[in-house]
Amino acid sequence: MSEKSPSKKKLGFVGVVKRLVPIVVRATPVFFISFSVLAILHGVSWGFETMMQQRFFDAATVFAQGESTIRSVLVALAFLGGANILCQVLNGVVNFVPEVLGQKVIGRLSKGIHEKMARLDPKCFEDTDVLDDINKALQGQNNALWFVFMLCAIFTFYVPYFIFMGWYLFTLKPILVISIVIIFIPAFLTQIVRTKVFAKLEDKSAPKRREFDYYESCIVSREYFKETRLLGGYKYFKKLYLDTLDTLQKLKFQATLKTNLLELLMSFLTVLGFSTIFLMLFDAVMKGEITVGAFAAVTNSIGLLYSIMEEVVCRHAGQMAQSMGSITNYLNFLDLEERQGKVQEVPQLGDVVLEGVSFKYPGSEKYAVKDVSFTLKHGETLAIVGxxxxxxxxxxxxLTGIYLPDEGRVTIGGVDTRDLPLDALYRNTSAVFQKYQRYLMTFEDNITISDAKKTFDDLALDDACRKAGVDSNGRSFPEGYKTMLSREFDGVDLSGGQWQRVAIARGFFRDHQLIILDEPTAAIDPYEETRVYNRFAEISKDKTAVIVTHRLGSVKLADRIVVLKDGKVVQVGTHDELIARSGEYHRLYKSQEKWYVEDAEKKKMTEELADSFNLQPSFA
Ligand SMILES: Nc1ncnc2c1ncn2[C@@H]1O[C@H](COP(=O)(O)OP(=O)(O)O)[C@@H](O)[C@H]1O
Ligand SMILES: [Mg+2]
Structure with missing residues (x-):
C-alpha cells in the first residue's frame, strides 16, 4: 500500500466515461440494450413528428388556396396524429424502463463496493484519507448509475434527435444549422466551469460531512445518548454539529452562486441565438425560400429543440458535471490497492515467526511496533503484555497477517504473510477484540456469525457458551438461543459483562487453529479477567493461543510471556522466570499487585454478602 492515497487521481470526463460505462453496462446489459433501442426510436419519432407537421401545414396552406381537396389535409392530419401517438407511447416506455430496472443496477453496483471493501488491505481503514474515499464512493455509486443512464440517453436519444433536426434545418436553409451551435456554445461553456466548481466542492465537503455525521450520531444514537445527555456533552456536540452544517452550507452556497450567475449570463446569449433563428426563418419565408408549412413546423419544433437543449445542457449535463466529482471518487475507490496473495492456502498453521518486524500507522511518524522478533510456536499459549x-x-x-510489516517479515507455517490472500489468512484464525461488536441480532446469530458457513446444532452453541462462561439457560435469555439481543428490535439488552462473554463465545465458536483474546475483558475487573484467561488457557491446550492484556496477574498460566514497551520486546519468559528478574515485568507486576489483593477482598466480601442473601454474585 503506497502512503499516498490514490484518491487524488483526477479523471477527466472521457476518463470517467471510459471506466464507468463498462462497469455499469456489465451490471445489467439487457437493461442498456433495450433502453438504447427504445431511446433511438423515441428520438427518431420526434423528428418524424416535425416532418409530419410540415406536411400537414403545407397541405392546409394548399387547401386554403383552393388548390387541393380536404382529403389530402385529413390524410396529413392522420399521419401527424399517428406520429404524435408514437412519440407519447415511446416516451412513456423510455421513462418506465429505468424506474423498473434502476434499483437492480444499484444493487449490483453496491455488491461491487462491498466485495471491494472485503479485498482492501485492512491497513487502509486506519487511513482517514481512505475512510473519506469510502464515504465518497458510496455517494458516487448512486450518481454513477444515473450518469451512465443520462449518457446513454444523450447518445441514443438527444444526439440522434439533434442530428435529425440539424439535417432538416440544413435542407431548408443551411445557415439555420449555425444557429443551433449558437444556442449550444454558451450553455456548454457554463457546464465546463460547473464541472470544475463542483468537483472542488465535493473534495472540500467530504471530510466535513464525515465530521457532521459523527456529531449527529453523538447526539442521537443510543450508545452515545446516555453519556452525552448525562455529562452535558449534548450542547457541545450540538454546537459542533451546527457549525459543521453551517460550513457545509456555505461551501455549497458559494459554489451554487458562482455557477448560477454564470448560467444567467450565458442564457442571455442563448436567447440571442434563439431570436436569430426566428429572424432568419421569417426572412426566408418572405423571400419564398421555404414554404409556410416548413416555417410553421420549424418555429413550432424549434421551441421544443430549444427546451430539449436546455434540458440536456443545463439540467442533465449540469447534474452530470456535479456528479463527476463523486463518481471519480467511486472509480478511485475501485482502484484502491488490494491485498493479493500468491499462495492460495495456508498449508497447516505451524509456527508464526516474526523477524525484525516494524510497523507505523499511516500518517504517523512514530513506530507502533519496532524491530520485534520472536516465534509463536504451534500449540503454545503465549501472552503479550505491556x-x-x-x-x-x-x-x-x-502476527495474524492482517497488517503487513513496513520492515522485516512475518511467516505463518513458513509462508510470508505478504504472499497470503486475506481469506486464507483468516481461515484458521479466531479472535476476540477489545472493541468487540454487539450485533442487534439473536443470541444464536451473535455467536454463529463468526463462522457463518459452519453447520451447527445446540451442542456446538452450548460448547462455545460454556467455554466463554455464558449461562445460556439463565434469565437473560428468555427464549434461549432465539432471544433477540436488542431493544431496537423488541428484544432484551445485556450488561457489558454479558455482551463481552457472548463475544468470547463467538470467538470460540469459529473453527480455529489459532485463537487470540485481545483484552476483550476490559469491561470486567482484574480478578474476573484472571478467571476468564485461566479458563481460556485450559481450553486452548491443543490450539495455539495468544492472550493480550495490560494486567499481568491474568497471564501466569501462559507458556511464555512477551513483554512489550514502546513497541519493542523488552523481555520474554515464563511468569516465574520474569518475576525472579528485575525488569519491566517485575516493575509492572509490583505496581499492579494491589489490584488483585483489593479485588480478591472485594470479591470475597461480595460472595459472603451474596451467600447471606442466597444470591449469585456478578462481577460483570
Ligand atoms: N489507527 C492508529 N493510527 C495511528 N496510531 C495508532 C493507531 N492505533 C494505534 N496507534 C498507536 O500505536 C501505538 C500502539 O498502539 P496499540 O497497538 O493499540 O497498543 P496497545 O494495544 O498495547 O494498547 C500507540 O502509540 C498508539 O497510539
Ligand atoms: Mg490494545
Whole structure:
C-alpha cells in the first residue's frame, strides 16, 4: 500500500466515461440494450413528428388556396396524429424502463463496493484519507448509475434527435444549422466551469460531512445518548454539529452562486441565438425560400429543440458535471490497492515467526511496533503484555497477517504473510477484540456469525457458551438461543459483562487453529479477567493461543510471556522466570499487585454478602 492515497487521481470526463460505462453496462446489459433501442426510436419519432407537421401545414396552406381537396389535409392530419401517438407511447416506455430496472443496477453496483471493501488491505481503514474515499464512493455509486443512464440517453436519444433536426434545418436553409451551435456554445461553456466548481466542492465537503455525521450520531444514537445527555456533552456536540452544517452550507452556497450567475449570463446569449433563428426563418419565408408549412413546423419544433437543449445542457449535463466529482471518487475507490496473495492456502498453521518486524500507522511518524522478533510456536499459549499503547494490538494484527510489516517479515507455517490472500489468512484464525461488536441480532446469530458457513446444532452453541462462561439457560435469555439481543428490535439488552462473554463465545465458536483474546475483558475487573484467561488457557491446550492484556496477574498460566514497551520486546519468559528478574515485568507486576489483593477482598466480601442473601454474585 503506497502512503499516498490514490484518491487524488483526477479523471477527466472521457476518463470517467471510459471506466464507468463498462462497469455499469456489465451490471445489467439487457437493461442498456433495450433502453438504447427504445431511446433511438423515441428520438427518431420526434423528428418524424416535425416532418409530419410540415406536411400537414403545407397541405392546409394548399387547401386554403383552393388548390387541393380536404382529403389530402385529413390524410396529413392522420399521419401527424399517428406520429404524435408514437412519440407519447415511446416516451412513456423510455421513462418506465429505468424506474423498473434502476434499483437492480444499484444493487449490483453496491455488491461491487462491498466485495471491494472485503479485498482492501485492512491497513487502509486506519487511513482517514481512505475512510473519506469510502464515504465518497458510496455517494458516487448512486450518481454513477444515473450518469451512465443520462449518457446513454444523450447518445441514443438527444444526439440522434439533434442530428435529425440539424439535417432538416440544413435542407431548408443551411445557415439555420449555425444557429443551433449558437444556442449550444454558451450553455456548454457554463457546464465546463460547473464541472470544475463542483468537483472542488465535493473534495472540500467530504471530510466535513464525515465530521457532521459523527456529531449527529453523538447526539442521537443510543450508545452515545446516555453519556452525552448525562455529562452535558449534548450542547457541545450540538454546537459542533451546527457549525459543521453551517460550513457545509456555505461551501455549497458559494459554489451554487458562482455557477448560477454564470448560467444567467450565458442564457442571455442563448436567447440571442434563439431570436436569430426566428429572424432568419421569417426572412426566408418572405423571400419564398421555404414554404409556410416548413416555417410553421420549424418555429413550432424549434421551441421544443430549444427546451430539449436546455434540458440536456443545463439540467442533465449540469447534474452530470456535479456528479463527476463523486463518481471519480467511486472509480478511485475501485482502484484502491488490494491485498493479493500468491499462495492460495495456508498449508497447516505451524509456527508464526516474526523477524525484525516494524510497523507505523499511516500518517504517523512514530513506530507502533519496532524491530520485534520472536516465534509463536504451534500449540503454545503465549501472552503479550505491556502498558496501554505499548503496541500489543498492533503486534497481534501483524502476527495474524492482517497488517503487513513496513520492515522485516512475518511467516505463518513458513509462508510470508505478504504472499497470503486475506481469506486464507483468516481461515484458521479466531479472535476476540477489545472493541468487540454487539450485533442487534439473536443470541444464536451473535455467536454463529463468526463462522457463518459452519453447520451447527445446540451442542456446538452450548460448547462455545460454556467455554466463554455464558449461562445460556439463565434469565437473560428468555427464549434461549432465539432471544433477540436488542431493544431496537423488541428484544432484551445485556450488561457489558454479558455482551463481552457472548463475544468470547463467538470467538470460540469459529473453527480455529489459532485463537487470540485481545483484552476483550476490559469491561470486567482484574480478578474476573484472571478467571476468564485461566479458563481460556485450559481450553486452548491443543490450539495455539495468544492472550493480550495490560494486567499481568491474568497471564501466569501462559507458556511464555512477551513483554512489550514502546513497541519493542523488552523481555520474554515464563511468569516465574520474569518475576525472579528485575525488569519491566517485575516493575509492572509490583505496581499492579494491589489490584488483585483489593479485588480478591472485594470479591470475597461480595460472595459472603451474596451467600447471606442466597444470591449469585456478578462481577460483570
Ligand atoms: N489507527 C492508529 N493510527 C495511528 N496510531 C495508532 C493507531 N492505533 C494505534 N496507534 C498507536 O500505536 C501505538 C500502539 O498502539 P496499540 O497497538 O493499540 O497498543 P496497545 O494495544 O498495547 O494498547 C500507540 O502509540 C498508539 O497510539
Ligand atoms: Mg490494545
Amino acid at each position: 502498558e496501554n499503547g505499548s503496541g500489543k494490538s498492533t503486534l497481534i494484527r501483524l
